[in-house]
Amino acid sequence: MRAPVGGLFRHVHDLALGQAELGAEVGIVCDSTTGGPEIDVALSRLQDNCSLGVTRIPMSRTPDLNDWRVYRRIAKLARKMDVDVLHGHGAKGGAYARLAGKGLRKKKNTKVVYTPHGGVIHYSPSSFSGKLYFALERRLMRLTDGFVFESMFSGNRYAELVGRPECPARVIYNGLQRHEFYESLLADDAVDFVFVGELRKLKGVDVFLEALAKQQTIFPGRAIIVGSGPDEKSFKRLARRLGLGGQVTFSAAAARTAFVRARCVVIPSRAESLPYIVLEAAAAQMPIIATNVGGIPEIIGDIPIPLVPPGDVDALAGQLRAFLSDPRPFLRRAAELQKHVGDVFSVDMMVREVVDFYITDLGAGLHKLPENET
Numbered sequence: 364m365r366a367p368v369g370g371l372f373r374h375v376h377d378l379a380l381g382q383a384e385l386g387a388e389v390g391i392v393c394d395s396t397t398g399g400p401e402i403d404v405a406l407s408r409l410q411d412n413c414s415l416g417v418t419r420i421p422m423s424r425t426p427d428l429n430d431w432r433v434y435r436r437i438a439k440l441a442r443k444m445d446v447d448v449l450h451g452h453g454a455k456g457g458a459y460a461r462l463a464g465k466g467l468r469k470k471k472n473t474k475v476v477y478t479p480h481g482g483v484i485h486y487s488p489s490s491f492s493g494k495l496y497f498a499l500e501r502r503l504m505r506l507t508d509g510f511v512f513e514s515m516f517s518g519n520r521y522a523e524l525v526g527r528p529e530c531p532a533r534v535i536y537n538g539l540q541r542h543e544f545y546e547s548l549l550a551d552d553a554v555d556f557v558f559v560g561e562l563r564k565l566k567g568v569d570v571f572l573e574a575l576a577k578q579q580t581i582f583p584g585r586a587i588i589v590g591s592g593p594d595e596k597s598f599k600r601l602a603r604r605l606g607l608g609g610q611v612t613f614s615a616a617a618a619r620t621a622f623v624r625a626r627c628v629v630i631p632s633r634a635e636s637l638p639y640i641v642l643e644a645a646a647a648q649m650p651i652i653a654t655n656v657g658g659i660p661e662i663i664g665d666i667p668i669p670l671v672p673p674g675d676v677d678a679l680a681g682q683l684r685a686f687l688s689d690p691r692p693f694l695r696r697a698a699e700l701q702k703h704v705g706d707v708f709s710v711d712m713m714v715r716e717v718v719d720f721y722i723t724d725l726g727a728g729l730h731k732l733p734e735n736e737t
Contacts, residue, residue, distance in 0.1 A: 365394045369561065370636075370639040371452055372405070376409060381714030382718060385714065389415055390444060393417070418440060424455070451476070460476075461477060465506055475508045480513065484520040504525070508725050511532070512535075516657050537713060544646045544704075549624075549625075554585035559589045566631070573601075577677070578680045578684050589613075641662050653668070655672060656673050
């Protein structure tokens with residue numbers, strides 16, 4: 364993978380630890396220029412549990428002349444460690460894994476797996492960037508032995524934009540640990556709504572702010588925006604322009620800490636794959652207001668939670684009003700959703716399905732993995 368941040372890193376972190384617990388020898392390769400103190404701690408934990416270690420290499424977010432050196436270094440590392448599976452996560456990680464695995468597939472029959480994690484599928488097919496990345500994905504597809512998608516939405520969208528994989532493919536949902544299921548206790552100064560995530564337009568923070576301002580004269584509501592990102596300054600300016608200076612606070616905190624500080628989680632995204640924040644909010648039995656994008660409907664299942672069209676300020680404002688006027692239906696649905704997510708979205712299930720995909724669908728050797736643990 365490239366950047367050890369966000370939901371992609373959470374997925375890789377949990378998958379690597381779970382595979383190591385099953386007896387596999389696991390290693391991580393990621394960017395050395397992103398992250399922070401919390402990421403350093405998480406990578407240190409991975410270093411302690413992954414016998415093939417954690418290797419950090421400078422990796423650019425966009426295509427770069429240095430990419431050639433990076434994938435060659437990954438190929439050399441994989442040959443030295445005699446790996447059975449190279450699993451690339453995210454568009455950049457997937458490109459590195461597939462290019463690095465080209466020679467290994469022929470010499471050692473190493474299996475190369477790719478999980479897009481949204482990324483490339485969020486581009487418009489009419490944009491220059493979209494056309495470029497979809498063309499690159501098509502060229503790399505023939506170097507891919509298997510695809511793992513974290514939602515039906517991602518798999519279908521990838522097939523629509525890039526092409527239907529001709530190799531084995533499986534949908535395997537992200538999962539949570541058992542200890543993540545609890546009932547959140549509210550702080551005495553809890554506000555009404557919280558957004559947790561990267562501060563960029565794709566996440567719809569601007570839509571949330573406009574919806575909150577739109578219904579202030581009916582049911583005044585307060586919110587906290589938790590996170591950081593490239594559009595943070597723009598969102599702060601928008602909040603001031605909308606007259607929300609006293610109603611909206613910007614902060615940085617972990618999701619669990621953020622849940623204590625508000626009565627309802629808002630996910631106003633314009634696009635998603637299978638967002639961890641929805642899973643985490645559900646596990647904490649938090650009422651949610653979310654948009655109808657990506658794999659969110661797959662998380663909700665049959666629970667009658669109304670999902671808002673992305674970018675629709677009026678519809679989102681209506682749901683904010685509904686919660687402020689009577690939160691009881693939201694609380695009932697939150698309890699139902701917590702049980703549903705606990706039954707379907709498990710880290711143990713995720714790890715075992717991925718390993719089963721390696722062995723059953725791809726015929727990966729994994730000769731170091733004890734047979735009774737597969």
